[in-house]
Amino acid sequence: xxxxxxxxxxxxxxxxxVLKGIDLDVAPGEVVGLIGPNxxxxxxxxxxxxxxxxxxxxxxxxxxxxxxDLRIRRRTGFVPERMNFDRRATGYSFLRYMxxxxxxxxxxxxxxxNAMLERLGIxxxxxxxxxxxxxxxxxxxxMCQALIHEPDxxxxxxxxxxxxxxxxxxxxxxxxxxxxxxxxxxxxxxxxAEVEKVCxxxxxxxxxxxxxxxxLRHRDRIIIAITLLPNSFDAAEVTRIAGNAPxxxxxxxxxxxxxxxxxxxxxxxxxxxxxxxxxxxMADLEGIFRGEA
Amino acid sequence: MNGVVVAEVVRRSVTSIGYGAFVALLAIVSxxxxxxxxxxxxxxxxxxxxxFIIGCSSIGPEFSSGTLxxxxxxxxxxxxxxxxRVAGAVCAVWIATLVAFSMEIIGRALWSGxxxxxxxxxxxxxxxxxxILICALLAFFGSFTRAYFNIAIYFLLMxxxxxxxxxxxxxxxxxxxxxxxxxxxxxxxxxxxxxxxxLFPDAPRLLDWKWLLMVLSNAAIALVxxxxxxxxxxxxxxAD
Numbered sequence: 081x082x083x084x085x086x087x088x089x090x091x092x093x094x095x096x097x098v099l100k101g102i103d104l105d106v107a108p109g110e111v112v113g114l115i116g117p118n119x120x121x122x123x124x125x126x127x128x129x130x131x132x133x134x135x136x137x138x139x140x141x142x143x144x145x146x147x148x149d150l151r152i153r154r155r156t157g158f159v160p161e162r163m164n165f166d167r168r169a170t171g172y173s174f175l176r177y178m179x180x181x182x183x184x185x186x187x188x189x190x191x192x193x194n195a196m197l198e199r200l201g202i203x204x205x206x207x208x209x210x211x212x213x214x215x216x217x218x219x220x221x222x223m224c225q226a227l228i229h230e231p232d233x234x235x236x237x238x239x240x241x242x243x244x245x246x247x248x249x250x251x252x253x254x255x256x257x258x259x260x261x262x263x264x265x266x267x268x269x270x271x272x273a274e275v276e277k278v279c280x281x282x283x284x285x286x287x288x289x290x291x292x293x294x295x296l297r298h299r300d301r302i303i304i305a306i307t308l309l310p311n312s313f314d315a316a317e318v319t320r321i322a323g324n325a326p327x328x329x330x331x332x333x334x335x336x337x338x339x340x341x342x343x344x345x346x347x348x349x350x351x352x353x354x355x356x357x358x359x360x361x362m363a364d365l366e367g368i369f370r371g372e373a
Numbered sequence: 374m375n376g377v378v379v380a381e382v383v384r385r386s387v388t389s390i391g392y393g394a395f396v397a398l399l400a401i402v403s404x405x406x407x408x409x410x411x412x413x414x415x416x417x418x419x420x421x422x423x424x425f426i427i428g429c430s431s432i433g434p435e436f437s438s439g440t441l442x443x444x445x446x447x448x449x450x451x452x453x454x455x456x457x458r459v460a461g462a463v464c465a466v467w468i469a470t471l472v473a474f475s476m477e478i479i480g481r482a483l484w485s486g487x488x489x490x491x492x493x494x495x496x497x498x499x500x501x502x503x504x505i506l507i508c509a510l511l512a513f514f515g516s517f518t519r520a521y522f523n524i525a526i527y528f529l530l531m532x533x534x535x536x537x538x539x540x541x542x543x544x545x546x547x548x549x550x551x552x553x554x555x556x557x558x559x560x561x562x563x564x565x566x567x568x569x570x571x572l573f574p575d576a577p578r579l580l581d582w583k584w585l586l587m588v589l590s591n592a593a594i595a596l597v598x599x600x601x602x603x604x605x606x607x608x609x610x611x612a613d
Contacts (some may be wrong), residue, residue: 123610132442132608153448160610164439166385173384180377181447225443235446 082144083107083264084129084233089138091124098124100288102138106264108232111255113275114268115369116285122268123237125285129266130158130235142233154183157231161238163218167211171202171221174210178225196224201250215242223254234258234265240274252278272365282365294365301334304341305361309354321347332361375449375457382461386427387468395423396469403473407480412489413496416473417576420500421507424466428508429524431458432603433515442610452600459505459512459596466504470497492578499576502588509592510572513599516606534569541565 089102098121106112114122127133129140131148140147142156165174175193184192197203200220205213213221219242226234236255240248255278258265269275275282276296284292297303308318308329319325322333322344335341345355386392399419406415432455435441444454474497481489507527514523541562545555555562571591577584 127609130442130446132445132610134607150448150450153446156446158443158446160439160442162439163443165443166440168389169385177377177381178443178447181375181444181449183448 081108081232081262081264083110083142084266085139085141086125086129087139089125089128089140090136091121091128091133092136098288099128099135102285102288102290104129104283104290106233106266108264109259109262110281111259111265111267111279113279113282114266114285115270115272115275115282115365120285121288122285126235126237126266126268130156152233154229155232157226157229157234159219159222159226159234159236159239161241163210163222165210167209169210170207171197171210171213171217172206175206175221175224175228179228182225182229184229192228193224196228200224201246216244216247219243220247220250223251227254227258230261232263234263236265236267236269238269238271239267240269240271248274272369276365284369298334301336302338302341303332303334303361305357305359306331306333306345306348306355307357308348309356313348313351313353317351318348318353321351374460375453378449378454378457379461379464382458383464383468386462386465391426392465392469395419395426396472399423399469399473400476403476404480407477408484412481412492413477413494413578416470416477417496417500417503420466420470420473421503423469424462424504424507425511425524425527427462427465428459428504428511429515429521431455431462431508431512431515431523432599433518433523434520436515436608437520439610441608445608451604455512455516455600455603456596459508462508463504466508467501470500470504491580495578495580496576498580498585502585502592503574503576506574506588506592506595509595509599513595513602516599516602531569531573534565534573537565538562538569 084104084106086102086104089099089104090097091099102121102125104112104125114125116122124133128135129142129147131140142149142152145152169177172193175197176189179189179193180186194203197206200223202217202220202224205217210218210221219239223239226236239251239255243251252274255265255267259280267275267279280295280297282292282294282296283290284294295303306322308326308331310329313326315326318331322331324331324333333344335344341358345358348355399416402419403416432441435444445451449457474493477493478490481493510527511523514526518526541555545552545562571587574584574588
C-alpha cells in the first residue's frame with residue numbers, strides 16, 4: 081500500500097489560482113495534519129484529493145490508482161465538517177444506508193452499525209431522527225459512517241468541531257486506532273492543539289502552496305529536545321556528540337531507542353555540558369502558524 | 374443500477390407523511406370519480422403532480438445540501454447513482470399510480486360493473502411512462518443546476534413553449550411582413566410544437582405504442598445526457 085500522493089497539483093476558479101503546485105504524501109499508518117489560514121486552499125485540496133473537484137494540472141493517486149477509482153472509494157472514509165443528510169432519517173437508518181453503500185455485506189451490516197454506534201457513544205440515540213441530533217452527535221455519526229467499513233485512506237475535515245471534551249478524546253482515540261491499523265489519515269483542522277496531539281506530521285498551507293512540512297512524531301524514531309545550562313557547553317563539541325547544532329540552549333535530536341537518549345545525555349554531561357531538561361520534542365505549532373500565516 | 378440507492382429513495386419517499394396523505398387523496402379521488410367520470414381521466418394529473426414532487430429532489434437539491442459529497446466518497450459510480458435515484462423516484466410514484474389504478478378498478482367494479490377497463494389500463498401504462506419522462510427530465514435539469522432549479526427550468530420551458538406557440542399564432546395571423554413570412558415558413562412553428570410534444574406530451578386516451586416509444590426514447594436521451602453531465606460535474610463542498 082502506497083498511501084495518498086499528490087504531485088504538482090494546481091487548481092483555479094476562474095482567474096483565481098487556489099492551489100499553486102501542491103506536493104503531498106500521506107503514508108499508510110501516518111496521520112498528517114493540514115493547517116493554514118482561511119482561504120489557504122485546504123478545502124479545495126481536500127476536494128481535489130476526494131475527486132469532488134478536478135485538478136487543472138498535476139496528479140493524484142491513492143495506493144497507485146486514480147482517486148475516483150471505485151476500488152479506492154471502497155477503501156476511503158470521509159468526515160465532512162458539517163453532516164448534511166435527510167434529516168428525517170434516524171441515525172440507525174442513515175448509518176445502515178451508508179454502510180451498505182460502502183460495500184459492506186448485507187449480513188454484516190447490522191452488527192457493524194450497532195458496534196459503531198456503541199463505540200461512538202450514540203447507541204441510545206440510534207432511533208432518533210437526525211433532525212433531533214446535536215452538532216456533536218452529527219459529528220459522531222459522521223465519524224461512524226466514515227470508519228464503519230475500516231477504510232485505508234481517511235480524510236477528516238474538522239472532525240472535532242462541535243464536540244464536547246469527551247467527544248474530542250474519543251476522536252483522538254479513534255484516529256490513533258486507525259493509525260495503528262495502518263490507515264493513512266489526512267486531518268484538516270483549525271484546532272492546533274488537537275493536530276499537535278494526533279498528527280505525525282503537519283503541512284502548513286498558505287496562499288495555495290505548502291510552506292512548511294513539520295514532523296511532529298516519527299514512526300521509528302523518538303524526537304527529543306535537550307536543554308542545556310547556558311554557558312556550560314561548547315557548541316562545536318555538542319554538535320559533534322548530538323549530530324545537530326544547538327539552537328540557543330536546546331538541541332533537537334532524533335534517536336531510535338530510549339537507551340540512546342541515556343547514552344547521549346551521558347556523553348553531553350561528560351563533555352561538561354549541564355543537562356537541565358530532556359523531553360519529547362513537540363513542535364510549537366502555534367508559533368509556527370503565526371510565522372507562516 | 375444500485376439496489377441500495379433505489380431502496381433508500383423509495384423508503385424515504387413512502388415513509389413521509391406527505392406521501393401517505395397524497396396517496397390517500399389519490400385513492401379517494403380514484404374511487405370517488407370512478408362512479409361518474411371518464412375511465413382513467415382523473416388521477417393521471419395527480420400522479421404527474423406527485424412525479425414532480427418526488428422527481429425534483431434528484432441531484433440538484435442534493436448538490437446544494439452537501440449530501441452528494443458524502444455519497445460520492447462511497448464506491449458508487451456517479452451515473453449509476455443518478456440512474457438509481459431516478460429509478461427510486463419512479464418506483465415511489467408507480468406505487469401511488471398502482472394504488473390509484475386499483476381504486477378505480479374497484480370503484481368501477483362496484484358501481485358500473487367493471488366497464489372501461491381498457492381505458493383505465495391505457496391510463497395506467499401512459500401514466501407510468503410519463504412518470505419516467507418527468508423524472509428523467511428533472512434529473513437532467515438537476516444534473517447541471519443547484520437546489521430546485523430543475524423544476525423551475527421544467528416549468529419555464531413548458532410555459533415558454535406554450536407562450537411561444539401562442540405569440541407565433543398571433544403574429545402569423547397579422548398582416549405585416551413578419552406574419553406573411555411566418556405563413557410561408559412554418560418550420561419554426563412546427564419545431565416548437567415538436568419540442569413541446571416531445572418534452573411535455575399529452576397522453577392519448579387509448580393505448581398508443583408509438584406514443585409510449587417516443588416518451589421512453591426521450592426519457593432515455595435525457596438520462597444519457599444527465600449521466601454525461603453529472604459524471605463530469607465538479608461537486609465542491611464547504612468553503613475555506
